[in-house]
Amino acid sequence: MKIKKIYVKKIAYALCEVSVDQDRLIKQKRLPDQINNLAEKLPLNARYYLKSNTSSEQFLSDSTAVEELLKDWNTTFLQLDPIEVAAQLTLRDYCIFKSIESSEYIEKIFNKETESGFKNLKNFAELSNQELYWVINEILRESNILKRAKIIKNFIQIADVCEKCKNFNSLFAIVSGLDNTNVTRLKETWEKVSNKNKKILSELKGIMDPSLNMSKYRNLLKSESVQAPIVIFFLFFLFKK
Structure with missing residues (x-):
């Protein structure tokens, strides 16, 4: 009886911080693998995302998401x-x-x-x-x-x-x-x-x-x-x- 081998492709992910400034400029940066107190370090005009290292996906392409971040940033x-x-x-x-x-x-x-x-x-x-x-x-x-x-x-x-x-x-x-x-x-x-x-x-x-x-x-x-x-x-x- 032959046993068929199944290979699972491993996908590496990175944690990214995506922010929007008042000029609606979207910035994305990869965070270090070892980082603590994520909640405390997140500014109001940013969000965290998990991104595949092999993906070219752009975050916050939706104008609604950008508006939501700008709204949070301008909270009084x-x-x-x-x-x-x-x-x-x-x-x-x-x-x-x-x-x-x-x-x-x-x-x-x-x-x-x-x-x-x-x-x-x-x-x-x-x-x-x-x-x-x-x-x-x-x-x-x-x-x-x-x-x-x-x-x-x-x-x-x-x-x-x-x-x-x-x-x-x-x-x-x-x-x-x-x-x-x-x-x-x-x-x-x-x-x-x-x-x-x-x-x-x-x-x-x-x-x-x-x-x-x-x-x-x-x-x-x-x-x-x-x-x-x-x-x-x-x-x-x-x-x-």
Whole structure:
């Protein structure tokens, strides 16, 4: 009995990033074989595709696909869902927070220089600064008072969801941004913010009350209502000059 051999042709695929700029110019680039955090590295005006190395296929040839990418790229802050923004902030903060090695806390407290130089702690501190100045920038760049008031309202809602998600790092960053003098001086804008949202903000500020060495915040972390996983805020102390 003869056994017929079956040969299967192997097809190699490569991961490509295809983007569109404001001039509707489509760009395609092949990504490295070893690459991490793909979701974090994908810009709003791009998509990932698997492409056969033997194929000459052109992606985004459809004008509708191009329009969709351009639409995503031009998304404004007010078009974003506060709940979704809070969820994405929490996911990003937690990924960086959990990467911190326990030894880094000790090394930082005693200012012990190592090869890593408490790299993950510094990244987490920088993340807090980015979120704080993001809040300030989004508010101040808007000249329309009504839209600016809505931006403030959305940030209050984002901070409120972050508190419920136990993401205290983003909570403190957002509230600090809202409490920045350049923002609080916008009296006419704050008059357009509802009393309901002002009350929520006041309650969130209470959590980060600095009196008695931030006792309200520390007691909250000890309470049974706050269970892991959480993203804590502590770099105010570690990186205070």
